[in-house]
Amino acid sequence: MRILDVCAFYTPAGGGVRTYVERKLKAGPVAGHEIVILAPGAEDAVTEVAPGAILATIAAPEFPLDRNYRYFDDEARLHAALDRWQPDLVEVASPWTSAAMVGRWQGAAPRALIMHCDFLSAYPYRWLQGLMSQQTIDRRMDWYWRHLRRLNRQFDFVVSASDDLTQRLRAGGVDRALTLPMGVEPGIFSPTHRDPAVRAALLDQCGLGEDATLLVGLGRMAPEKRWPMVCEAVLAAGSSHAVGLVLFGAGRDRARIVRASRGSPHIVVAPPIADRAELATMLASGDALIHGCEAETFCMVAAEGAASGLPLILPDRGGASDHHRPGCGARYAACDVRDMARVLTEFLAGDMTAAATRSVARASSVRTMDAHFDEMFALYAGSVSRQTAA
Missing domain, CATH: 3.40.50.2000 (Glycogen Phosphorylase B;)
Structure with a gap:
C-alpha cells in the first residue's frame, strides 16, 4: 500500500x-x-x-x-x-x-x-x-x-x-x-539505563542528597500540561518528605512555571533533552515520573516512563491514565491540585521500593x-x- x-x-x-x-x-x-x-x-x-x-x-x-x-x-x-x-x-x-x-x-x-x-x-x-x-x-x-x-x-x-x-x-x-x-520507540527506553551518578547529580541540582526522592516531569511547557499544578503539589508534599522535581521542556509557559516553583531550590526547570539516549538514561535514573495533563490522547511521556521502569503519578482521565497499573505508582483526581498533593504524599510515605520493583518488572511489557x-x-x-x- x-x-x-x-x-x-x-x-x-x-x-x-x-x-x-x-x-x-x-x-x-x-x-x-x-x-x-x-x-x-x-x-x-x-x-x-x-x-x-x-x-x-x-x-x-x-x-x-x-x-x-x-x-x-x-x-x-x-x-x-x-x-x-x-x-x-x-x-x-x-x-x-x-x-x-x-x-x-x-x-x-x-x-x-x-x-x-x-x-x-x-x-x-x-x-x-x-x-x-x-x-x-x-x-x-x-x-x-x-x-x-x-x-x-x-x-x-x-x-x-x-x-x-x-x-x-x-x-x-x-x-x-x-x-x-x-x-514507545523500540530499543530506546529500559530500566537498564539507570545511572546512580545521574540520579545523584539531578538531586544535587535540587539541593538534596541521595536519600531524597527524585521526581521527573517531561513535556511542552504549555498551559494544558498543568505544570504549575504539579509544582504546587510537589511543594505541598515536600513539607513532609524530601522530594525534588526536575522538569524538562520548553514552551511559552516557562516563566509561569518558574513562578509556580516559588523559588524552591528543590524544583528545577530544565531545558528539553533532544538526544534520545540521554533522555532514556535520565528517565531511568529518576524515582518516579509525574504528569499533570488530563488532555493527552496517548501520553508518550508516560509510556516512556513506564518502559524505563518508573512508577507513574498520573491523572485519572485521558490518555495518561491508560498507563496506570496497580502497584506501579498512583492516580489522582484530574485537575485537582489538593488530591494530587494528597496522592503524592501518600505515595512518598508508602513502600516505594516495592513500587519500583513492580515498575521495573512491568517495563518489558510496555507496548512498542x-x-x-x-x-x-x-x-x-x-x-x-x-x-x-x-
Missing part, C-alpha cells in the same frame, strides 16, 4: 507527533508499505528519507500562536497533491481544516482520521473548569460535535489512542471511532510503536482489500 499521511502537526521542532511520524517512516517500508508524510512547510519539497519513506511539504503560512508549526490553507493545492500521489489510503492527523479538506477530496481511497489531539479537554473543559460541567460544555460546544459527526461520515475510521477519548467520541455520535493504542503500526497496517489493508473487491 501507499499510505499518505496528511500531517498538519508534523514539524522538525515537534515532540510526540514528530517521534511518531519518524518511526512510521521506518516501520512502513519494513512491513512492505510506502509511507508519504504530507506536511505544511516553508516551501514545496519532496525528500526521500529512505526507500519507501517520503517526506513531502506544501508551502504554507506559519501558525500565529506557535511559529514552530504551519497550517494547510489551500484546499485546491492539497487536493492536487493527493491526486498526484494517488494513495491507496489517506490518513489525517488533525480534526480541523486539513481533515475537512481531505473529507471533501473526490479521490476513492479509504480515509482514516487520527485523533492526535483532544480539543475539548485541552481547552474548553480546562478554561471552564469549576464554572460548568462537561455535559453543559458539550451542549454549548454542539458545533464541534456536529463537525466531528460530519467527519465521521466522510472517513472510514476515526482512530483514537485512548479508550477514554474513544468512549467520549462514540457517546457524541462518532460511531466509527476505535481505539488503537500507540507505543512497531506493535501499534502492525495493527494499524492490518486495519488499513483490510479496508483497501474490501474496497478493491467491491
Whole structure:
C-alpha cells in the first residue's frame, strides 16, 4: 500500500507527533508499505528519507500562536497533491481544516482520521473548569460535535489512542471511532539505563542528597500540561518528605512555571533533552515520573516512563491514565491540585521500593510503536482489500 499521511502537526521542532511520524517512516517500508508524510512547510519539497519513506511539504503560512508549526490553507493545492500521489489510503492527523479538506477530496481511497489531539479537554473543559460541567460544555460546544459527526461520515475510521477519548467520541455520535493504542520507540527506553551518578547529580541540582526522592516531569511547557499544578503539589508534599522535581521542556509557559516553583531550590526547570539516549538514561535514573495533563490522547511521556521502569503519578482521565497499573505508582483526581498533593504524599510515605520493583518488572511489557503500526497496517489493508473487491 501507499499510505499518505496528511500531517498538519508534523514539524522538525515537534515532540510526540514528530517521534511518531519518524518511526512510521521506518516501520512502513519494513512491513512492505510506502509511507508519504504530507506536511505544511516553508516551501514545496519532496525528500526521500529512505526507500519507501517520503517526506513531502506544501508551502504554507506559519501558525500565529506557535511559529514552530504551519497550517494547510489551500484546499485546491492539497487536493492536487493527493491526486498526484494517488494513495491507496489517506490518513489525517488533525480534526480541523486539513481533515475537512481531505473529507471533501473526490479521490476513492479509504480515509482514516487520527485523533492526535483532544480539543475539548485541552481547552474548553480546562478554561471552564469549576464554572460548568462537561455535559453543559458539550451542549454549548454542539458545533464541534456536529463537525466531528460530519467527519465521521466522510472517513472510514476515526482512530483514537485512548479508550477514554474513544468512549467520549462514540457517546457524541462518532460511531466509527476505535481505539488503537500507540507505543514507545523500540530499543530506546529500559530500566537498564539507570545511572546512580545521574540520579545523584539531578538531586544535587535540587539541593538534596541521595536519600531524597527524585521526581521527573517531561513535556511542552504549555498551559494544558498543568505544570504549575504539579509544582504546587510537589511543594505541598515536600513539607513532609524530601522530594525534588526536575522538569524538562520548553514552551511559552516557562516563566509561569518558574513562578509556580516559588523559588524552591528543590524544583528545577530544565531545558528539553533532544538526544534520545540521554533522555532514556535520565528517565531511568529518576524515582518516579509525574504528569499533570488530563488532555493527552496517548501520553508518550508516560509510556516512556513506564518502559524505563518508573512508577507513574498520573491523572485519572485521558490518555495518561491508560498507563496506570496497580502497584506501579498512583492516580489522582484530574485537575485537582489538593488530591494530587494528597496522592503524592501518600505515595512518598508508602513502600516505594516495592513500587519500583513492580515498575521495573512491568517495563518489558510496555507496548512498542512497531506493535501499534502492525495493527494499524492490518486495519488499513483490510479496508483497501474490501474496497478493491467491491
